[in-house]
Amino acid sequence: LRSVREAVVSTQSTGTELGESRSAVSQVTASTAPASMPPPEISAVKPTVIELIARVSLLKLPDGLEPKAINVIAHEVTKDGTPGASYERTIEISGKNDVLIEIPDLEPVTSFEISLQLLVTQFNGMELRSAVSNSVIVTTPLGKSEAENVKDRIDDVKKDVAEKKDDVHQEITEEGEAVDNIDTSKLSPAALDNFSTSFSQNFTAQESVLEATLRRACLDEGRNYFQQSSTRVAGSSIFECSAKCKSLGSRCESATFNSRSKECHLNSKRAGDIIEAKSFYTSVNNFCNDVLTGLPRNWERCVTPGRSYTSQQVERLWGVRTVYDCVMFCVRTSNGCLAVGWETSTMVCNHYTGEGPTTTNKLSVTVSMECLSSPN
Secondary structure: OOOHHHHHHHHHOOOOOHHHHHHHHOOOOOOOOOOEOOOOEEEEEOOOOEEEEEOHHHOOOOOOOEEEEEEEEEEEEOOOOOOOOEEEEEEEOOOOOOEEEEEOOOOOOOEEEEEEEEEEEOOOOOEEEOEOOOOEEEEOOOOOOHHHHHHHHHHHHHHHHHHHHHHHHHHHHHHHHHHHOOOHHHOOHHHHHHHHHHHHHHHHHHHHHHHHHHHHOOOEEEEEEEOOOOEEEEOOOHHHHHHHHHHOHHHOOEEEEEOOOOEEEEEOOOOOOEEEEEEEEEEEEHHHHHHHOOOOOHHHHHEEEEEEEOOOOOEEEOOOOOHHHHHHHHHHOOOOOOEEEEEOOOOEEEEEOOOOOEEEEEEEEEEEHHHHOOOO
16 A cells, blocks of 8 residues: 555645644654455355455554555466456445455356455545455356266257257158059069168168267257367367377376367376366267267167165266266266166165175166276
8 A cells, every 4th residue: 555644645636724634643743554454264155156255353453554455366267368257346445344246247167366455544535555465366266066067068069959859750750651552563673682682771871960969968069078188189170089089098088179279188087187167169979989889789788777786876866867968977977987876766876986785676777887888
């Protein structure tokens, strides 16, 4: 803060008698206010709100100075250093009590550098400002748990898959009706062969449409699987990035595509170190792809009704309607899930880090992810 001594000139210029001015200031002219406030303390961090405490009670102000307001200054911290969102607000205060500060309307998974500035009033009404305090950096969380966010996104994908299945079924039905109406006695052997080949190719094409839609369930659009130690290479799409990750075997667990820089970020972890909400990123993990593209017969031999795992689960989700949903949450999350147990009556999905001891349970179904992804 500026020294209170500097305010004397302003006081004299008002026409007040010099003796009175000097008498009023003499009690405080030898003192100065603190250079800055203590940095803000974090009270609570929510997906869209940060709550801080300004420790006004710790301030030691000279006589003649009274706290008036606090300036809250927040700037978004971006990884590439480009300017981000900013927030500034002045909060009126009275006395020397601590103040709870709320910064609202933020985006989840966003970092902000936050500092404070104290405003005080002098005995003559003049306002003085402190230096800006040391800052703290706070990152807002995703909100719901990672698995719950996955659940919400998979609901949209399931709807799309259902619509595609209906389209495929309709296409095959129409093809079948067309075949039934053909008088094959009037077709040459060559024409029959051509028709058979054409029908088979169209059927295969419809299966490919459905498989591609199912694969989309593994894509995490608008999410960056950020990992500090990721390998960065050029790429043109998330599919190319996924293929490059796959070629590295066990050294790469997931890939993220940056559509702005046309880069692939290849990670050794299933979901990187943290998951960031960024509109120009798309991510995918290989484990999810392996499970979804496993052999169809795997679903028969790897899904075991009538039993449950007795080991400690790493995550527990409620309101999971099908065992398929339970599997999808497992392969999309980063908690090391390699097996699930789905409780049919309560619709609870339990995640496990692998297959462990089991017990008979008529109201439970277990599924091994390693079994589902097996190519044999």
